[in-house]
Amino acid sequence: MFADVILPLPLSDLYTYAVPAEMRNKIARGSRVIVPFGNKRYYTAIIYKIEDTISKELKDIDIKEIHSLLNSQPLVNEQQLNLWEWISFYYLSPLGDVFNAAVPSSMKSENLKSRFTPRTETVIKINPDMNPNIIREIIGKAQKQQSLYSQIENILIERKSEYISRKEVSELECHSTSALKSLIVKGVLQSVTIETSRLNTDLKPTRNLFPLNEVQQRAYKEIKNCLEFKQTCLLHGVTSSGKTEIYMHLIQDALSMGKQTLYLVPEIALTTQLTQRLQAVFGSKIGIYHSRINDNERAEIWSKMMSEDPFEIILGVRSSIFLPFNKLGLVIIDEEHEISFKQQDPSPRYHARDTAIMLAHLCNAKTILGSATPSLESFYNTKTGKYGLVTLQERYRNIMMPEIQIVNTFELRKRKKMKSVLAPLLIDQMNQSLENGEQVILFRNRRGFASLVECEQCAWTPKCKRCDVSLTYHKKRDRLICHYCNATYTLPAKCPSCNSENLKKLGQGTEQLEEEVESLFPDYFVGRMDLDTTRGKDAYEKIIDDFQSKRVQILIGTQMLSKGLDFENVGVVGVISADSLLNFPDFRSHERGFQLMMQAAGRAGRKNKQGKVIIQSADPLQPVYDYILNYDYEGFFNSQMAERKMFNYPPFSRLISIIIKDKIEHKVEAAAGYLAELLRITFGEMIQGPGKPIVSYIQSYHFREILIKLDNNFSLKKTREAIKSAESKFHSKREFKYITIQYDVDRV
Numbered sequence: 001m002f003a004d005v006i007l008p009l010p011l012s013d014l015y016t017y018a019v020p021a022e023m024r025n026k027i028a029r030g031s032r033v034i035v036p037f038g039n040k041r042y043y044t045a046i047i048y049k050i051e052d053t054i055s056k057e058l059k060d061i062d063i064k065e066i067h068s069l070l071n072s073q074p075l076v077n078e079q080q081l082n083l084w085e086w087i088s089f090y091y092l093s094p095l096g097d098v099f100n101a102a103v104p105s106s107m108k109s110e111n112l113k114s115r116f117t118p119r120t121e122t123v124i125k126i127n128p129d130m131n132p133n134i135i136r137e138i139i140g141k142a143q144k145q146q147s148l149y150s151q152i153e154n155i156l157i158e159r160k161s162e163y164i165s166r167k168e169v170s171e172l173e174c175h176s177t178s179a180l181k182s183l184i185v186k187g188v189l190q191s192v193t194i195e196t197s198r199l200n201t202d203l204k205p206t207r208n209l210f211p212l213n214e215v216q217q218r219a220y221k222e223i224k225n226c227l228e229f230k231q232t233c234l235l236h237g238v239t240s241s242g243k244t245e246i247y248m249h250l251i252q253d254a255l256s257m258g259k260q261t262l263y264l265v266p267e268i269a270l271t272t273q274l275t276q277r278l279q280a281v282f283g284s285k286i287g288i289y290h291s292r293i294n295d296n297e298r299a300e301i302w303s304k305m306m307s308e309d310p311f312e313i314i315l316g317v318r319s320s321i322f323l324p325f326n327k328l329g330l331v332i333i334d335e336e337h338e339i340s341f342k343q344q345d346p347s348p349r350y351h352a353r354d355t356a357i358m359l360a361h362l363c364n365a366k367t368i369l370g371s372a373t374p375s376l377e378s379f380y381n382t383k384t385g386k387y388g389l390v391t392l393q394e395r396y397r398n399i400m401m402p403e404i405q406i407v408n409t410f411e412l413r414k415r416k417k418m419k420s421v422l423a424p425l426l427i428d429q430m431n432q433s434l435e436n437g438e439q440v441i442l443f444r445n446r447r448g449f450a451s452l453v454e455c456e457q458c459a460w461t462p463k464c465k466r467c468d469v470s471l472t473y474h475k476k477r478d479r480l481i482c483h484y485c486n487a488t489y490t491l492p493a494k495c496p497s498c499n500s501e502n503l504k505k506l507g508q509g510t511e512q513l514e515e516e517v518e519s520l521f522p523d524y525f526v527g528r529m530d531l532d533t534t535r536g537k538d539a540y541e542k543i544i545d546d547f548q549s550k551r552v553q554i555l556i557g558t559q560m561l562s563k564g565l566d567f568e569n570v571g572v573v574g575v576i577s578a579d580s581l582l583n584f585p586d587f588r589s590h591e592r593g594f595q596l597m598m599q600a601a602g603r604a605g606r607k608n609k610q611g612k613v614i615i616q617s618a619d620p621l622q623p624v625y626d627y628i629l630n631y632d633y634e635g636f637f638n639s640q641m642a643e644r645k646m647f648n649y650p651p652f653s654r655l656i657s658i659i660i661k662d663k664i665e666h667k668v669e670a671a672a673g674y675l676a677e678l679l680r681i682t683f684g685e686m687i688q689g690p691g692k693p694i695v696s697y698i699q700s701y702h703f704r705e706i707l708i709k710l711d712n713n714f715s716l717k718k719t720r721e722a723i724k725s726a727e728s729k730f731h732s733k734r735e736f737k738y739i740t741i742q743y744d745v746d747r748v
């Protein structure tokens with residue numbers, strides 16, 4: 001008997017091992033085993049396939065044996081393996097990479113001993129072997145011991161529990177260390193160490209679902225109706241229309257049918273508020289899964305999902321699509337337009353939205369995509385009938401959508417009216433709002449203090465030594481930081497090129513905005529939410545909580561603050577230098593800018609009265625602003641689709657980006673040229689490049705990109721085969737043997 005296994009290594013092939021006799025009736029597809037690999041190394045592997053014979057090519061090779069079987073119950077189920085295979089096929093990534101991305105590290109430790117460390121606790125129990133009738137006698141006249149014993153006994157009876165934690169005992173009224181010790185020495189009580197769960201499993205719900213209002217009720221019915229006929233339905237509802245409440249009703253329906261729900265959000269920041277909202281109704285039926293929870297806890301969630309009593313609801317980011325569901329009925333993808341659903345690095349570069357739809361398909365479950373600003377791809381899919389569409393056009397409680405105003409900062413600067421980063425109108429509105437006890441959110445899509453430092457005399461700017469990008473100045477740390485590789489440098493006192501002492505700091509980031517706002521509004525507390533302030537485990541909670549409880553009145557942030565958060569008291573939202581969103585050289589920049597501004601606007605006026613939004617732009621005549629001012633999603637969609645069609649961009653084609661990288665530039669040039677030549681044989685005109693990506697030198701590697709604009713009707717199987725055969729031909733050339741090729745399918 002032989003088994004093909006998946007190793008947690010970036011290898012595309014499966015590896016064949018012999019199955020030892022004693023394992024034969026225990027091993028199955030999905031089982032976790034340990035296998036020797038290479039030079040005296042051992043790896044955790046997953047059984048992919050079991051066969052009675054081996055293929056001819058392997059006949060003469062010395063096949064090694066599986067070393068041991070870790071669990072007889074498979075670690076991954078059939079649906080998961082099918083999903084892995086699909087990801088590997090569609091995103092052109094080795095199965096080993098998918099395995100690595102999917103399974104918590106402690107479950108695939110390289111050394112033989114499991115790296116999973118259980119959490120333990122000391123507990124006190126009554127000696128079960130002691131005759132209860134003689135216990136009082138054994139304790140004797142010792143008063144303190146008698147009362148401590150009685151108290152413990154009463155608690156255990158009351159709770160119908162076998163033990164009580166040592167910590168709890170020490171907090172009891174009758175506690176005395178010496179009495180406890182004596183009771184243990186006498187053998188009446190026992191102190192034992194037990195394994196406990198890291199998961200909070202006894203949270204009680206605190207409220208019922210809110211009843212839906214009439215408009216929500218209609219949308220809810222439409223969704224149910226639509227899902228009778230279609231697998232996927234898009235809920236396009238304006239910000240604060242109460243989409244989340246509708247999801248909660250749908251989760252309730254899934255629960256009552258005994259089905260699990262996967263609730264995907266694009267960012268950890270969003271899990272904070274949603275956890276509170278969902279736990280209030282569903283208590284400990286929910287498991288939370290994302291990268292900030294530690295690996296041991298992730299392993300516990302995984303195990304619980306495989307147990308008899310799995311979580312009914314999983315709230316998580318991308319990686320939660322990999323959990324073992326066994327009765328998945330519903331997938332909710334909130335803020336479906338967000339590009340953070342796409343994994344960038346490392347491989348597999350999968351899109352969690354699209355992969356979740358595939359997962360739902362494999363599990364025979366239904367998918368709901370939700371957004372106030374759907375991605376063009378998803379909205380297009382409703383037009384072609386692939387997805388159903390349900391629309392919600394009113395805010396909950398019928399509050400008016402915020403009033404949006406655009407201020408022309410170019411004109412204001414010319415007339416010397418811009419005394420700070422904030423336009424006078426924005427400052428006025430902020431003052432009014434703050435005086436009324438309301439709060440303010442300001443967006444700036446750039447972190448740090450100054451995104452560019454420049455010598456006033458010779459225009460020298462500091463650049464990263466390992467990347468072709470200029471450095472950002474971070475004031476609190478007093479450091480220049482590369483946002484590509486995180487390298488830090490000291491800010492020179494003088495220009496190293498001309499010795500001038502006039503180094504200008506240009507391009508304000510969130511850090512500088514914070515400083516200015518603090519000095520403009522000294523009577524209010526200012527908070528900031530960006531990558532730099534959210535590194536700690538509970539950093540998100542703290543910032544969101546401070547704002548929610550009104551300890552902070554003005555909150556500044558990057559895009560991570562723009563979507564999905566629900567604060568009830570925001571009167572004004574300001575978008576600082578909106579143009580930078582639109583001027584990015586990418587065909588999606590207008591779509592992103594539109595989404596970000598609409599979402600940011602959506603944070604204003606959610607509870608009581610209409611909010612105000614001020615967008616600062618130096619180029620307000622760009623057509624996208626008209627659509628924003630009028631909340632005209634359809635108009636925007638149509639204009640963009642016309643462009644996409646003209647230039648054959650998605651959804652009218654599929655983009656596959658192929659990155660070639662190497663430390664030697666002329667080598668990467670030659671390699672990219674050769675690979676493009678090979679690919680043109682099959683793809684002809686669909687190949688663009690090779691060219692330099694926007695940043696073409698990162699961490700001492702030179703990059704070149706080849707883009708395939710694949711016709712929608714071109715078969716994926718054929719595409720994959722052609723790419724793989726070009727790749728192997730490429731690598732068979734000696735000078736290119738060690739050059740890395742990376743694929744990014746459906747690049748965003």
Ligand SMILES: Nc1ncnc2c1ncn2[C@@H]1O[C@H](COP(=O)(O)OP(=O)(O)OP(=O)(O)O)[C@@H](O)[C@H]1O
Binds near residue numbers: 213606
């Ligand atoms: N039926 C309801 N009963 C009580 N409160 C509701 C109801 N529907 C919505 N709300 C409240 O209105 C606010 C906005 O709703 P919600 O956050 O669900 O909107 P959303 O459509 O998900 O917004 P966004 O797209 O901005 O994330 C929330 O505070 C929510 O609790």
Ligand SMILES: [Zn+2]
Binds near residue numbers: 464482484485487699
């Ligand atoms: Zn760098």
